[in-house]
Amino acid sequence: MRVAADEFVLAAARRQGVALPSLCEQGWCCTCAVQLLSGSVDQSASRRFYPEDRDAGFALICTGRPRSDLRLRTHALAAMRAHRDASGLPVPRGPTLPPA
Template sequence: MAEQKHRVTINNRGGAVIEVAEDQTIYDAALAAGFQLPIACNYGGCITCAGKLLSGRVRQPKGTALNKRQSQAGYILMCVARPKEDCAIEVGVETHGQLYRNPFAAPQKRSV
């Protein structure tokens, strides 16, 4: 039986659309399509590959390295995220403005 595939649009790569199987990670599918995204641990234990989910839903294993604040800001980990439906995403460190904060700084002073 043909595996279910979803269309994932990478908004900040010229709106490129990649086909991602339900059991395939967005990272792997993007790489196969010629897009080298940030990557490191490749198991959801670090946030090097983080990007933003703009629309649609993905499946990620529990216990990924994203904290609540980062998840609420829309980040997902491309190395473990698998699409459940068609999605639009933004990738790369250019999306990381809200990912990091200085832990000694006041919450209201965090940089965008």
């Protein structure tokens, strides 16, 4: 999948016909969470993204712009919630999506 440097990863996915989970699309709810297998993402547009999230290998693709080639695993909401719980960070508890 191709993502422009100034484009959010989720928007690029949609543009290319890839449907992925999302809800707030403001970098807050974690519904769009992915696990980064390689590469880096600029999360400066996200409303709530912590250094601990980055250190744990998560990204929020609704408000994440690529800063390199990326390999990622989608549908990581449950894993990111578990990480936030374990780290003592806020965990949005909005609607849950069915498993992928």
